Amino acid sequence: MGAYKLLVKGAKQIVTIRNDSDIRVLRGKEMQHVDIIEAEDGDGTCILVDSYGKIEFVGLDSERVARYPSSDDDVDRVIEADGKCIVPGLVDAHTHPVWAGDRVHEFAMKLAGASYMEVHEAGGGIHFTVEHTRKASQDELYVSLNKRLYDMMSTGTTCIECKSGYGLDTESEVKMLKVIETAKREHPLTISSTFCGAHAIPKGSTPVKATEDVIDKQLPTITGLMKDGQLHVDNIDVFCEKGVFDLQQSRAILMAGKAAGMNINFHGDELHPLNGAKMGAELGALAISHLEEISDEGITAMATSGSVGVVLPTTAYILRLKPPPVRKMIEAGMAVALGSDFNPNAYCFAMPTVMHLACVLLRMSMPESLVAATLNAAAALDLSKDYGTLSRGKYADMVIFDAPRWEHLIYQFGCHDKIIEYVIKKGDVAHTKFEWCG
Template sequence: MSLLVKNASQVVVVCSKMQKFLKSQDIAEQFIVLENTSVAIDHSGLISQIGPLQEIISSTPESDFEKVIDATDKCVIPGMVDGHTHAVWAGDRVHEFALKLKGASYMEIHKAGGGIGFTVDKTRAASEEVLLDLYLQRLKLMLRNGTTLVESKSGYGLDAQTELKMLKVIEKAKLLQPIDISSTFCGAHSKPKGMDEICATKDVLENQIPAVLDAIKNGEISVDSIDVFCEKGVFETESSKQILLAGKEKGMMINFHAEELNYIGGVEMGVSIGATAISHLEEISDEGIQHMASSNAVAVILPTTAHILKLKHPPVKKMLEEGVIVALGTDFNPNAYCVSMLTVMNLACIMFRMSMEEALVASTLNAAASVGKSDMHGSIEVGKWGDLVLIDAPRWEHVIYQMNASEIISHVIKKGQVVVSK
């Protein structure tokens, strides 16, 4: 199918030279918004032309397109990219939200058997079919909010059997709905009940990773990245390094949690072993910022978590000023129930003083870079996938300005196919 989106008031192409990411200074100099512009997508789902309508139809008459959308008085932005989610799980943690409101900390709930451990029990008990149904419902909500590429982790199994069950659910979902999914193995999300750090690390290295690799070899799953909750009292720096390197040696990108609750040097370790992305970073050090700025490791910032857990805000402004590549993610999970990158952008601008341009780049091109997919995702450029979000508003900034901006999304287009239409 070929598609023409014509006469948009604004088209936020983000960049025009196939950049893999944009740092803050690049955004100030290179961020591109075109006015009175049209976008053509070919039969293969790739963007074929961007420009004035007359220029496009001079080579391809409007009648030759199978579908035409009149975007007069609308704006077009790239499909949103969610750089960090835990979207496969059963049960909920509503009762824990009440405890947090009374002052209980994340680690207090965790030590009392709640948190990740509570969700692990529910997820282990759920069938693959139940988990798939729940996951597809969540992906549908994400799509309605403009997300067209999502990073999705396992991690509520903590044993080989359940981690594989989760990864199989992710794999099946890739074929059953439109959103592109980058899958991440996160067997080291927490220490299983009854295991200390040494035993948990050994289990990941000797049982879980081999089981995942066998499933990959057999064509049951595909896994892009490996993740660890690198945290004091969970998987500390040396254990995290062993697990991450074991995944990297088998071709997985390193994309992990670090410095969320305590500073333990996880960032410095991650940069030293070639991490593609590092998430959270509420407690990152000045040295850690310098290490990330001197590398291409992407900082994936999660405003919902800092907001819900009342954590110290990560020093995002300093990261941007120092030249760190900054991306955003919802951290969608039972503890931070948010499916909307639109909400995340609003929070990032208010909480972390990001500009709206920085927030959009962090939610498109840079988030795609955090999962190694910015060659085809994250900007509106000829040769990239035709992933577009049409906004029923006079200026693109309304997707951030309006706190419930999903209401103004008129269309979501995935690889040239209209997958949401109001």
Template sequence: MDTGEVMDGREEGHRQTNAPNSEAPVFWAKVVQCRGSGNPHLAKLVLRRLSQASTSYRYRHVAPHPSKSSILRLVQQAAAKFTLRALQLFQPKCLSSAECGTGEVELHAWLEGIPQLQRTVPRTTLQLHWDKVTIELKISPEEIYPDGFQGDGCIKAVGQADVIRNQFSGATFERIIDCSGKCVLPGLVDAHTHPVWAGDRVHEFAMKLAGASYMEIHQAGGGIHFTVEHTRKATEEELFDTFKHRLERMRRAGSTLVECKSGYGLNLETELKMLRVIERAKQSMDIGISSTYCGAHSVPKGKTATEAADDIINNHLPKLKELKLSGEIHVNNIDVFCEKGVFDLDSTRRILQAGKDIGLQINFHGDELHPMKSAELGAELGARAISHLEEVSDEGITAMARAKCAAVLLPTTAYMLRLKQPQARKMLEEGVIVALGSDFNPNAYCFSMPMVMHLACVNMKMSMNEALAAATINAAYALGKSDTHGSIETGKQGDLVIINSSRWEHLIYQFGGHEALIDYVIVKGKVVYQNERCGTMSSY
């Protein structure tokens, strides 16, 4: 069932036209934020509990609204989708209060995170509201998964093949993949992307090759401002369509969790449009997404940095908080482009602190083109991660290491803009948590984390082991998700990449060779990509 789909629950042949009255309220139903894989036991449980909760209230067949049985059937269908975030039943508006009771009825079946991790599964509350009466039913994880959290998409066991076979000798599986001669790796995590935009900038590539700098193009009205103009004009549907295809290409290259930023709107209307597109992909696509509000990606034309910061703090962030509370948009991180000629250190501090105050993780651009002391600021504010860092100071590296603030390095950007490489080796030696990202955007058009790892090894002198860790567990850490993603461990989400090679290093060694190497990409235990020529061609 798609997010926001309205189910017409009329039973076949039913034609009753009696007007509703206060003694027999009628309802129509709308499912919001329904996603995930099937779990029949959960469906039956929610159906049974809903039936128990509703016995004291009368339902009546009144066309064109669904009957009680149709509503229960709707719940069963939605719950079978595994994560029913909210099911709302509303009493419809009637012609007069004499014809229809005024009490609003809402049913909220909050089944959030069932379960992301065995050790953190919350108890679930099923509530039925009628006027000022509330019935709460507590549902424990054991009731939802009596056989040990079946169907949750998490890894059940890791070990030697014979031990695993014995442990699950009596179990049945939907699918078994023979990985003989192959390697199984954690799903790759792309810790920095700008994937929602309209209008490419291929014409600027020739300008860069001719020697134009990033800021020269930016100040001439190109760069971010060019993309902003086209993104503002694009419809939400157009943006979603291109975003979906970009995510699919990232997934085929092995990415199973991607950080996705807004930032090509710069006004509230377009920033929210981009965030809605990201939220829609979260709900409808089999790929992990960490969403980032990046309204401070550039200073809008006609404003100063201070004026832009004031607008973000006074208008954008309060609206994000409101939408988060209503469940419409869930943003994870806040980003600012802290750079000379963009947002200075003071404006950056104000915006990041305001974002942190509403519960967003700090994850921002810093020390890319000029030394700005962004690393020191991020460490002071408790930032989760800072990206770029080509111009980071020695003091900044030390501060990040002490604060356990991740450095998200972007070798594609340094390569495309001919910048000096980030000091990956010094950061690693100082104890900084080094992660990698593709920085996919119109200025650095790269979907492939295997290629990013290759560039990190060649240009930033990282070892292949370091690059793999930076593109999995460390990148997950940079997004605040290392407890659920980034490694193959019991209880973590079952995100995997299976490559057609007996040595995992081929994923990095073969520059651009991932299309022949990657046989399967798996997200939450579900095969989301299978190479059509899997097993029929050599990867060498």
């Protein structure tokens, strides 16, 4: 083995997001520009990765050769990236990837005008998926999750949040979390796991009973498994929504999860303006997702608390929801991140597509969209110390693609599979269009 794991050289552009590795999140107007290292007069740009998979150097090839004269030879792998562009590995801050049974039949209902809650009340939606997921074995769920994660990685994702939430009882929620735990050990992706037992009210239950079940049965079992080292759960989630868990019930669930050592990272203000964002900010939420119906008061509270707003343009698009007021959020100084919300109700796992929709539907600029899908998404998962920028000391997660400028990753709508050549995870080639790496 060489002194260095990987050398990528000759690139036209490297978007570092920020050259300063100490920056953990970008808020408001700070999101409006990204740091770029450009090739100069035939002098390409490069990234040198140490034997631990962390970035040793990023800059011009000539500077690398001067500072690390042996790096061309004492390296395990060299990727010639002549004329290519490099961005940080993409971070998907909100997904529901563990489930059985698709819901393609519901797409026709939605196209015919049925709302999310109308489908839900008709026995479809989450309950349809819960029925199939409860029946599926842990092995069956892992096989499907593993494939989905590799598919996600092929589109440039290197870090991801994965939720439970299609079990809604202790046994099934634990089964889902164990599936995610196996993926944490065995899959190249960095995974932040989320307990979302309060995703819906189980059939035959009530919001009050469901709240008690999550706090008094599910959480104690899960925290016991965490103490034994069988599970490592990072976040607590609740669907804070009219007809599901109200503000008081959501607050109780989130506080119980926080007391168990989990970060607060939940669904808020999606379909109705319940002021979930304000409540979450008061609890010190790490992140709050959706926010289509966030109030001005909620925006101010999140900007003040530092809670990251995770917006999901694919969901607004597929469910024909009013888009979240992202421009107002950014102008107020909030940190905004992006997630795919991949689930059987909104089937999209490609972050380049998410970024494109964020620009078109949410009126984000391309730099804002890239920041939201890298550094800020990592911050929403408490991972930005190690991920989200291409700067010295961080893990070498990157996407190398064949285009004249980095913006083409967003501009070429639906064409990411044609231009992405390599997805690098901790200095290893995790996906390439040239060979199978799975």
